[in-house]
Amino acid sequence: MTRLPHSYASLISMRLFRLAWLLALASGLAFATSLAPPRKTSLPDVFLITIDTLRADHVHCYGYDKVETPTLDKLAASGIRFSQAYTPSPITNTSHTSILTGLLPSVHGVTDFAIPLSSEHETWAAFLQKKGYHTAAFIGAVILDSKTLAPGLDQGFDFYDNFPEHAPSKERWGRVERRGMDVVDHAEKWLTAHPTGPHFVWVHLYDPHDPYEPPAPFAEKYKEHLYDGEIAYSDSVLGNFISYLSKHGWYENAIVMVVGDHGEGLGEHHEDTHGIFLYDSTTHVPMIVKLPSQADAGKVVDAQVRTIDLLPTALDLLKVPAPATLNGESLKPLFTETAATDRTAYGETDYPLRFGWAPLRSVRDHGFKFIQAPRPELYDLHVDPKELNNTYAAQNATAAKMRGMLSALKQNAAPKTEADSSGQNSDKLKALGYTAPSGAAADTSSLPDPKDKIEQQNLLHTAMIASDDNRTADARGALEKVLQLDPKQPTALRQIGELELKSGDFAKAAEHLKAAREVRPDDSTAAFYEGQAREKSGDWPGARDALEASLKLTPGQLPARLLLGQVYLKLKDPKAAEDQFEAAQLLDSKSVEAQLGSAEAQIMDNNFADALPPLQSLAQTEDKNPKVFELLGRAYKGLGKNAEAEQAENRAAALSSNH
Numbered sequence: 001m002t003r004l005p006h007s008y009a010s011l012i013s014m015r016l017f018r019l020a021w022l023l024a025l026a027s028g029l030a031f032a033t034s035l036a037p038p039r040k041t042s043l044p045d046v047f048l049i050t051i052d053t054l055r056a057d058h059v060h061c062y063g064y065d066k067v068e069t070p071t072l073d074k075l076a077a078s079g080i081r082f083s084q085a086y087t088p089s090p091i092t093n094t095s096h097t098s099i100l101t102g103l104l105p106s107v108h109g110v111t112d113f114a115i116p117l118s119s120e121h122e123t124w125a126a127f128l129q130k131k132g133y134h135t136a137a138f139i140g141a142v143i144l145d146s147k148t149l150a151p152g153l154d155q156g157f158d159f160y161d162n163f164p165e166h167a168p169s170k171e172r173w174g175r176v177e178r179r180g181m182d183v184v185d186h187a188e189k190w191l192t193a194h195p196t197g198p199h200f201v202w203v204h205l206y207d208p209h210d211p212y213e214p215p216a217p218f219a220e221k222y223k224e225h226l227y228d229g230e231i232a233y234s235d236s237v238l239g240n241f242i243s244y245l246s247k248h249g250w251y252e253n254a255i256v257m258v259v260g261d262h263g264e265g266l267g268e269h270h271e272d273t274h275g276i277f278l279y280d281s282t283t284h285v286p287m288i289v290k291l292p293s294q295a296d297a298g299k300v301v302d303a304q305v306r307t308i309d310l311l312p313t314a315l316d317l318l319k320v321p322a323p324a325t326l327n328g329e330s331l332k333p334l335f336t337e338t339a340a341t342d343r344t345a346y347g348e349t350d351y352p353l354r355f356g357w358a359p360l361r362s363v364r365d366h367g368f369k370f371i372q373a374p375r376p377e378l379y380d381l382h383v384d385p386k387e388l389n390n391t392y393a394a395q396n397a398t399a400a401k402m403r404g405m406l407s408a409l410k411q412n413a414a415p416k417t418e419a420d421s422s423g424q425n426s427d428k429l430k431a432l433g434y435t436a437p438s439g440a441a442a443d444t445s446s447l448p449d450p451k452d453k454i455e456q457q458n459l460l461h462t463a464m465i466a467s468d469d470n471r472t473a474d475a476r477g478a479l480e481k482v483l484q485l486d487p488k489q490p491t492a493l494r495q496i497g498e499l500e501l502k503s504g505d506f507a508k509a510a511e512h513l514k515a516a517r518e519v520r521p522d523d524s525t526a527a528f529y530e531g532q533a534r535e536k537s538g539d540w541p542g543a544r545d546a547l548e549a550s551l552k553l554t555p556g557q558l559p560a561r562l563l564l565g566q567v568y569l570k571l572k573d574p575k576a577a578e579d580q581f582e583a584a585q586l587l588d589s590k591s592v593e594a595q596l597g598s599a600e601a602q603i604m605d606n607n608f609a610d611a612l613p614p615l616q617s618l619a620q621t622e623d624k625n626p627k628v629f630e631l632l633g634r635a636y637k638g639l640g641k642n643a644e645a646e647q648a649e650n651r652a653a654a655l656s657s658n659h
């Protein structure tokens, strides 16, 4: 990629060039041959801004007067505002994948965190990269990190601003979440370093996602409604970005698209956050498109549209052929037509499966919404926009027709792929308030209706956030309430087990985790935690059984292998211990713990000769580790080398006392 110095002179000459071209066109003159042919930069830059967890009805230009969103208002005045835009998914990962592919969740297959996006589904960035665009993505949450929780979403991006592999601190900022200002700062730095266009830049602002913690002055100004404070903050961040673009001449000719990835329950339908239901509270999002030179400024389109229509629109505007397989359609015809027709909006959520509840499907069409659930729902939105009066009846013709539409959609569904189950991503998910995946039932028809369980989900979410903030008592209280409602709730049992494990009540932890595994025998993480709890409480056979069970389900877990090796040492079974430490070294050949474990097992087995050489080399590389010298002493002693043994023992003692 070429890096051009960004000089003011080159900007001016570019503007003069454009001006000359426009004048030539306007006056009907043939394009002067003395001018160079249009450069690649005549293609408009494309800036896609996704604002997480943004309800349409909490934005000022969508009629909400308790928040100030001057940037969004101004963008709407400079572009086209879609008053009725819907996301097909109420969760971040799935929803963004739909925006970036123009496909429904069941078609792109990314229906859960960490499910890879198949390379057969081309992304927005990939389409534009082929057209000569310089592409970059700037994300605000680790949920969209392409190395961990969103594999494959980086397809087509020259640069994808993932999170650092090793978090700089234990704080959530920088580890699992970035403030909008940091996201935009990264994007601006990249643009400054890569001034050659055309650009496709995706900026993701995560701030309105809970917990609601806007920075000053928004925390004070919106202290009674902090969610709105996060929205106002995001708007100010967007304002900063737009100013930057204007200052560098990248705004006027650009296509700017702003969209919410999903809304927020805010207690409607008893849902505090999002992910479980498909009501408008979490699926109706703001959507604004600013065209080059502010064409069609101030237009409002009231026809029902979808967030999957954005990609086909961009392709249409840039004259890039869109594959016929896209579920979305270009919105361009709606820019000019006055009486545009509604588009059918589908909704899909598999998130309830994480809790053992039925997944939901919905269709919003001609002023009706049908939700396929164990207890189906039908709302006449003309008279019941808040979806409060379920008019579903088995014989209802509208419901039957809409059910048929959902069945037809199923034909195109992608085959199910399993999410990553190594367990390494679950901590990051938890820090963001999501429960880790667990074995989903193959047959979902017998699962409970999420409507009957939403109170549990709210409590589980509260517990997760409290636990991550180290508010143990709050977390325990919420989890105990869930278990009062449903003593066999597997997510609650596992969470409370983890919580007791962390707070040191190992016997209680082991009991809860055992109960969790009885409900979900395929939960390898619960088994690993139970192994830890039993090991800590000195129950070696119990620890062995739980860890063996965990590793049978998920063989690639290094910490579980290491712990099982230690447990076998405690059980005085050096052969079995060595097997585990060898397996651990296959997973990570550099693991010092695995090498030390192997050596210790060999010493226990009186195999001093084999234990010695690796310990001697560890003594060079790990010369501050007392365990190395302690084992070295024992190996020398076993070989009858008493002088060396004594020297190693002294070194071990000296290092230990330094600790």
Ligand SMILES: [Zn+2]
Pocket (backbone or CB within 6 Å): 052, 053, 091, 092, 093, 209, 261, 262
């Ligand atoms: Zn989201």
